[in-house]
Amino acid sequence: MKPRLLRPAxxxxxxxxxxxxxxxxGGQDPPHGAAPPAAPAQPAPQAGVxxxxxxxxxxxxxxxxxPAHGAAxxxxxxxxxxLHVPLRITEPARVVSPGEEYxxxxxxxxxxxxxxxxxxxxxxTGEFAWDEDEEIYWQTISADQLTRGRQDxxxxxxxxxGLEGDGYGRSAQHLRPPPRSFQQSTFKFTKVPSxxxxxxxxxxxxVRHGLDGTPMYKWAVSExxxxxxxxxxxxxxxxxxxxxxxxxxxxxxxxxAPDPWTDESAAIAAGEAxxxxxxxxxxxxxxxxxxxxxxxxxxxxxxxxxxxxxxPKLKKDSSxxxxxxxxxxxxxxxxxxxxxxxxxxxxxxQTIASGIGGxxxxxxxxxxxxxxxxxxxxYVRHLTDTWKDKPGRAAFMxxxxxxx
Amino acid sequence: MNARPxxxxxxxxxxxxxxxxxxxxxxxxxPALSAQVVADRWGPNPPASAEGHRVDTLFWLITxxxxxxxxxxxxxxxxxxxxxxxxxxxxxxxDHGSSLHDKRFTxxxxxxxxxxxxxxxxxxxxxxxREVVWNIPRPGGNTYQVEVLAQQWAWNFRVPGPDGxxxxxxDIVTINALTLPxxxxxxxxxxxxxxxxxxxxxxxxxxxDANPGAINQVWFQPAVTGNxxxxxxxLCGYAHYQMHGTLAVLPQAEFEAWQQEAGALALxxxxxxxxxxxxxxxxxxxxx
Numbered sequence: 001m002k003p004r005l006l007r008p009a010x011x012x013x014x015x016x017x018x019x020x021x022x023x024x025x026g027g028q029d030p031p032h033g034a035a036p037p038a039a040p041a042q043p044a045p046q047a048g049v050x051x052x053x054x055x056x057x058x059x060x061x062x063x064x065x066x067p068a069h070g071a072a073x074x075x076x077x078x079x080x081x082x083l084h085v086p087l088r089i090t091e092p093a094r095v096v097s098p099g100e101e102y103x104x105x106x107x108x109x110x111x112x113x114x115x116x117x118x119x120x121x122x123x124x125t126g127e128f129a130w131d132e133d134e135e136i137y138w139q140t141i142s143a144d145q146l147t148r149g150r151q152d153x154x155x156x157x158x159x160x161x162g163l164e165g166d167g168y169g170r171s172a173q174h175l176r177p178p179p180r181s182f183q184q185s186t187f188k189f190t191k192v193p194s195x196x197x198x199x200x201x202x203x204x205x206x207v208r209h210g211l212d213g214t215p216m217y218k219w220a221v222s223e224x225x226x227x228x229x230x231x232x233x234x235x236x237x238x239x240x241x242x243x244x245x246x247x248x249x250x251x252x253x254x255x256x257a258p259d260p261w262t263d264e265s266a267a268i269a270a271g272e273a274x275x276x277x278x279x280x281x282x283x284x285x286x287x288x289x290x291x292x293x294x295x296x297x298x299x300x301x302x303x304x305x306x307x308x309x310x311x312p313k314l315k316k317d318s319s320x321x322x323x324x325x326x327x328x329x330x331x332x333x334x335x336x337x338x339x340x341x342x343x344x345x346x347x348x349x350q351t352i353a354s355g356i357g358g359x360x361x362x363x364x365x366x367x368x369x370x371x372x373x374x375x376x377x378x379y380v381r382h383l384t385d386t387w388k389d390k391p392g393r394a395a396f397m398x399x400x401x402x403x404x
Numbered sequence: 405m406n407a408r409p410x411x412x413x414x415x416x417x418x419x420x421x422x423x424x425x426x427x428x429x430x431x432x433x434x435p436a437l438s439a440q441v442v443a444d445r446w447g448p449n450p451p452a453s454a455e456g457h458r459v460d461t462l463f464w465l466i467t468x469x470x471x472x473x474x475x476x477x478x479x480x481x482x483x484x485x486x487x488x489x490x491x492x493x494x495x496x497x498x499d500h501g502s503s504l505h506d507k508r509f510t511x512x513x514x515x516x517x518x519x520x521x522x523x524x525x526x527x528x529x530x531x532x533x534r535e536v537v538w539n540i541p542r543p544g545g546n547t548y549q550v551e552v553l554a555q556q557w558a559w560n561f562r563v564p565g566p567d568g569x570x571x572x573x574x575d576i577v578t579i580n581a582l583t584l585p586x587x588x589x590x591x592x593x594x595x596x597x598x599x600x601x602x603x604x605x606x607x608x609x610x611x612x613d614a615n616p617g618a619i620n621q622v623w624f625q626p627a628v629t630g631n632x633x634x635x636x637x638x639l640c641g642y643a644h645y646q647m648h649g650t651l652a653v654l655p656q657a658e659f660e661a662w663q664q665e666a667g668a669l670a671l672x673x674x675x676x677x678x679x680x681x682x683x684x685x686x687x688x689x690x691x692x
Contacts, residue, residue, distance in 0.1 A: 159556040170598045171555040174683040215558035217646045328675035
């Protein structure tokens with residue numbers, strides 16, 4: 001029968017089709033062989049791994065070859081990426097608890113768990129324990145919780161914040177401003193007075209909110225997992241610093257006074273005066289001409305200023321280090337840069353009131369009346385809303401810079 | 405063995421044949437006619453780059469031809485299903501389609517389909533690749549160069565300041581925000597810090613992978629001012645869906661004002677000792 005003739009032919013064709021890619025691909029150099037290798041042929045630098053971390057994946061990748069690679073490979077930023085990612089933590093960590101109020105409220109919520117011993121609570125689970133000498137509650141985070149937190153941290157956070165929370169993950173290279181290192185315990189936008197460590201709620205609020213204009217997005221992670229991640233972050237403080245230093249105070253998000261301004265334009269006018277009177281232009285740009293500035297400050301009308309009056313002034317030698325270098329920080333020009341955590345007047349008020357840790361922005365709450373703080377918040381929001389990414393911005397700034 | 409139905413039965417159904425043929429032709433044209441309607445309603449935005457229409461042309465050509473072929477094949481299947489259906493007085497006939505007539509018919513149809521569909525698409529594709537995609541403008545002159553450094557999960561852009569050179573103190577570095585002049589070819593030099601990303605600007609009809617350890621190039625010439633999305637088109641990890649940038653295309657005069665101001669602010673932010681923050685690449689050595 002005729003059709004049978006076709007069968008061997010089609011079988012051959014099929015075979016040829018299957019074999020072609022194999023034949024073409026095998027034995028040849030890749031076309032981009034000259035490109036530099038992307039992955040570092042580097043062993044895990046165990047120095048950065050906390051002592052309580054245990055490697056899960058000893059057989060993961062080319063474990064046997066490691067010493068040979070490691071001996072010759074140069075040390076550099078890429079050398080940090082380990083081949084083994086330890087995911088299990090075997091020892092609990094002891095950190096400073098969020099404070100007496102936190103334990104009090106927890107005791108109210110979980111009545112069976114705590115009993116009073118004198119003035120302080122005794123936690124039957126052993127998580128919180130009063131220290132007579134330091135006069136604080138210590139919090140003991142279980143190894144299981146740390147392990148859960150670490151696993152989510154590695155998945156969600158480590159690309160920037162580093163596998164060991166050192167703020168220098170693979171994606172953090174070249175990034176300015178740099179991601180937080182959880183080994184330095186300096187936080188910028190937790191809205192907690194900048195001399196205190198943020199409590200759990202402040203960190204969770206920040207992670208949920210994200211930081212505008214940076215790769216720190218609004219993270220949609222469930223409440224339980226986020227709680228575990230925060231516990232893990234606290235355990236990353238080196239011994240004797242951050243959450244492992246009993247002298248460090250844990251603070252809550254700065255208290256937000258009610259907005260005293262009902263008339264927006266009055267608030268903006270008052271804000272303009274307060275902004276320039278309190279010398280915000282020392283770091284941020286001034287948004288008035290030099291004569292007007294002298295008028296607001298009530299100084300000699302001929303007082304002259306530098307050419308950078310209407311530009312932000314770079315703050316070098318901040319307290320924030322990346323690879324041993326103190327990175328410079330540029331205060332924002334509100335008509336140009338995206339504010340990180342100031343989407344409305346209330347958030348702006350909180351940022352000004354709490355200050356920005358490690359960046360030179362002091363805690364303003366208490367340093368000036370709340371009414372002025374609110375006025376400045378309204379004024380700063382007004383600057384952003386009116387001029388940022390707007391066509392009239394260039395003319396506005398040129399008008400300020402024009403010689404009188 | 406006679407595979408054909410008798411001539412008498414075919415003649416008797418001539419009106420039905422004609423009707424099916426007419427319907428077949430009408431349906432084959434329908435996709436072409438409705439393409440514009442579909443594009444307006446559900447299609448992407450009109451291309452905002454000078455050569456973006458080529459992608460649309462090719463897309464709709466393929467869609468129309470494939471749809472038409474699909475309709476024709478379906479109708480050709482429908483004819484024997486109706487004509488030779490089981491009914492009293494009709495005997496089934498069996499055929500392997502191995503006669504010379506059948507083979508010739510198959511060969512002719514295959515050649516026609518190949519020429520009309522595959523060859524034309526291949527020709528247009530190769531022409532577009534040669535004339536546009538691979539024809540990357542040389543550095544210098546009117547060309548605007550952009551360095552794109554992708555990361556989990558953001559786009560870092562570095563463009564030259566008013567001095568027009570990379571690696572100097574007025575380089576403008578932005579995250580997830582890019583500003584381009586209209587009507588000037590923009591060449592993107594793509595790389596990645598960590599994993600593979602894909603630089604995707606749907607309105608400009610451009611998509612190209614950004615790989616760690618290599619620099620890929622892609623270019624387009626913005627033709628319409630406005631704001632556009634920059635997306636990542638390669639699953640790159642947990643927050644891939646949030647990896648979103650904005651492209652602003654400005655008229656030349658506005659762009660120059662932007663460049664002046666951004667350059668001045670970049671100068672204010674520049675810290676010469678922070679070698680890690682200055683990541684301009686060395687491709688600029690190729691500049692004539």
